[in-house]
Amino acid sequence: MTDVSTTKRSLDPAVNAMLDLAKEKQIDTVWDRYDAMLPQCGFGDTGLCCRHCLQGPCRIDPLGNGPKTGICGATADVMVARGLDRAIAAGTAAHSGHARHLAHTLLKMAEGKANDYRITDEAKLKSVAIRMGIAVDGRAAMDVAADLARAALADFHEKDTPVMWAATVVTKKRVALLSRLGLVPKGIDHEVSEIMHRTLYGVDADPVNLLLAGLRCGVADLAGCYMGTDLADILFGTPKPVQSAANLGTLKKDWVNIALHGHNPVLSDLLVTTAMKRQDLAKTKGAQGFNLVGICCTGNEVMSRHGIPACTHSVSQETAILTGAVDMMVVDYQCIMPSIATVAQCTGTPVLTTMDICKISGTDHMAFTEEQALAHAEEILKRAADRFEKRKGKSVTIPAVKTPVMAGFSTEAIVGALLKVDARDPLKPVVDNIKAGNIRGICLYAGCNNVKVQQDKNFVAMAKKMLKENVLILATGCGAGALMRHGFMDPAKVDELCGDGLKAVLTAIGQANGLNGPLPPVLHMGSCVDNSRAVALAVAVADYLGVDTDALPVVASAAEAVSEKAVSIGAYAVAAGLPTHVGVMLPVLGGPLVASVLTDKVKDLTGGYFIVDLDPESAADKLIAAIDQRRKGLGL
């Protein structure tokens, strides 16, 4: 395990090495910009700042001095709840925008307009279609795909049914509960738009009403995430366990290094498969070949499906460019710091934006279309190879830090592995081990790295503690990124990291699957939309036990959250009934009623609740206590 002083920016030695280089070269990074921003605004920090109309900006002093309401009379709780709702709406819009992009791709493919795509996992197409009530028997896969894509697009708006990607993916009990509470979304975009309406000046001024709407929008976010996972699996394959590696040491001096950054596999998956076939394009420029590496969730997508290594994640994205070894950073959307343009100018690294909704001043843009996908992919490879030719022979700084990673643990992959243990009743081994206490509970680590936290510190501290306590850990997004860079996805670390019960389980499953060793300590479930996979697993276990998800010893944590997407994911985790930890301050402290609803009273509605705790040790204790309470509830 890594051990660095807390005075370092990151727990990751590769990142710290690059930051030393940045300092030497006088290139500012996110940490410098964070320092320059201190002290941050206390009004905004506590949610007590509002700019929802032109009479503002309004601020309520969190210390109780000065105005107690905004100019319109909005109380602190109203202000805080409105702000939180807009964050949930933004997160929902982003995940579902990603899913819609996949739905369009699937539809174009099915209609013969995007012939560079294919149905990679027909079994998944069939199972998702059946879940959606689409006929599959005797039908051509392409016809089913077209219907499924249309059903996906229909989920964005009001129709005769609620959002099907929400209503069919949780337990029947949960659907009934959410219906009773009015928390089943009518349409994904509909909920986003309604949030924007009700948070307008002079609309909703009841904090609880606002928070319930936020939860409903959170359920719409679950739909967007789940749809994103389903459609990506159909188009690009459902992940299976795969060997890979992580950290900046995955960059290779003599190769054409292309960093794939963002979230969506529509372009990146094709870049990977095309690069495999067209190594000649690199070789003719004097390179050993193409070396594609991932950043953030685009990285998770291509790692899970192709074993593409991840060079870094989230807050440290600039360090990839600082190596000078990246010949092109290709980005799609979400979590792409605009600063990469500035850092890339210093190093001469080309950054290519590819999606209409995400341009960055100071970078090149290629208007990617699914219709011309392969041609665009080849063009990108050629451009990167050209850039390599110019870089060739020049000095680069690649830290020799690389950890082995076993990734690809989709729900299907986990069930597949369990089938090798019990071919008739695959969930039985998990449930038996939960009952026996070998698996004390399950924790999902999701979310980002936040510059306010020493990078990876919360993830590492919490995972260490919880693994020793025999908590089975799933991870997604840059939470997975953090843990992979610190060895938590290396099967060889099971002995060191896991408690005896968990070790026995991981080893038994690994051996039954002919791995000649255990599964890794932490199971990488994919990108942040793939939090849906954790929901799927929890729902399967709940159904198996005949209980609802809020009865399970399952918890979630976004230990270093950044994006509004993390807020919307948190909202659906709570709506699904999970105790949900956030390891950075949410801007809700200024609203005492809001804070109390989110961390306590919502329990009476959904069974879930937020735990906001910035101390990873104490946060882990709280999650373990929550797990134990649920075990008790189940009579365990």
Place this chain on the structure above:
Amino acid sequence: MTDVSTTKRSLDPAVNAMLDLAKEKQIDTVWDRYDAMLPQCGFGDTGLCCRHCLQGPCRIDPLGNGPKTGICGATADVMVARGLDRAIAAGTAAHSGHARHLAHTLLKMAEGKANDYRITDEAKLKSVAIRMGIAVDGRAAMDVAADLARAALADFHEKDTPVMWAATVVTKKRVALLSRLGLVPKGIDHEVSEIMHRTLYGVDADPVNLLLAGLRCGVADLAGCYMGTDLADILFGTPKPVQSAANLGTLKKDWVNIALHGHNPVLSDLLVTTAMKRQDLAKTKGAQGFNLVGICCTGNEVMSRHGIPACTHSVSQETAILTGAVDMMVVDYQCIMPSIATVAQCTGTPVLTTMDICKISGTDHMAFTEEQALAHAEEILKRAADRFEKRKGKSVTIPAVKTPVMAGFSTEAIVGALLKVDARDPLKPVVDNIKAGNIRGICLYAGCNNVKVQQDKNFVAMAKKMLKENVLILATGCGAGALMRHGFMDPAKVDELCGDGLKAVLTAIGQANGLNGPLPPVLHMGSCVDNSRAVALAVAVADYLGVDTDALPVVASAAEAVSEKAVSIGAYAVAAGLPTHVGVMLPVLGGPLVASVLTDKVKDLTGGYFIVDLDPESAADKLIAAIDQRRKGLGL
């Protein structure tokens, strides 16, 4: 005209009188809360504050000290453009949420589920249906209505066509231009959601790309507004010239005073028609009858269709309650200050919220449904009458301030009046008078009262100046509210207010219509969704002249804007090619590129642009100069 010292809060003597009373009674109003908020945050004021992720809040010092970017690297322009886009998205969500509500009501009615509603204007149903490509010949009106409602609901999402309520309501040239620029929306909610996605942390970081998306969302807002107008006219009737009155003097001591506040006619129109029939409910409680009065745009809706007087508007909404004479304030949504709950507690006035998306802590809520509309309306009337019984005989403070108003100038009403001048060619008199200079140009006053401006000051100063310069003035929303309370909708004021050319035109039209006098100086076109009526008029004139709307001597002004709806309306005015004045500071000053695009460079794209000027005299000069420039362009 009113003449008050600038030290007074309002130009409206009734409002000032009530504020004196509030002071005496130590009841805080919006002006007190504004004072308490000073100085307002300079970061927020200039748009240089961002809370779109949990690494923030970030602030860029508008004076150039400290950080030049956010922590993620977002520049000042990116920050400002993202903030502006979210405001446009919120405004669009609100107007279209209102329109969707009407579409659902229309559909429920057509399906026999909401039998308290009917098709009041079948001719408008037919004309709108034809515009939407819906068959009408030989079909039952209810069937056409059902199809139209479904077409309206379909406009919220992506489908084979773009948003039809956008693509069919502007000139053909404008559609072609907007298509070339990529500014035709795919679906109203789709655009709102896409804005929320692209303004997320790490997505769009190109200010111009962000602003273009904002303009497209603005065009979606036009669709929402236009749809709102069309469907309200079909359900409740297209306004015709009607006599009414404005200001607090419309409240009556011995009557059951019900103030209708918000924006939507779905409940309020029914309350009006029911109150007319059920005066007995008031009389049995010892009242003379029901006296319904309007506030904000709900007021404009019922004034335009039924001549219901408006008691006050926008920033002075609390003063209605301060009179002690309001027996119930019934609110739907938008622009309802949460503070009314507090003020109403001081006076013992019941405030009733009626819509699920707009509850206010400390008030009663009735969950209104269209299915039970009449029953709900009667229940509200009964409750108000009961409250009157308790108030009866107690002292109230109703300022004796009341101005005559002629309202109801829908586009159809204007064309109808012109038909009396030229039965074969109704637009000819307007166009001839524009050519002759009797009408120098047309200005639309829209938007709110902002606490930062002495109430009504900008509207009154600008309208005075422009009327003298023979500019034909249309008004909507609380812009209309401001002008009506100062006599600008009183035909008797034409002599005093209008230049000779305009006077002649208004008089000729009035006389041709048997009014025994002129039309009023300012034509009240309706509520803020009814800015669509001004668009319809401009498009009709442009089509008549064979030019696009950006060639017309037509300008717009939101002289005292507050709501994010005003920002989205501004965006569509600019997209339609109009010079568009805003009389309060938009939070864009911190982004020099954004400010320059909005006030200048966008001209090269759409022909429209923003004029931000806080001085009404100079703003009026600029609008007149813009009118003259356009006249020159037309060779006039």
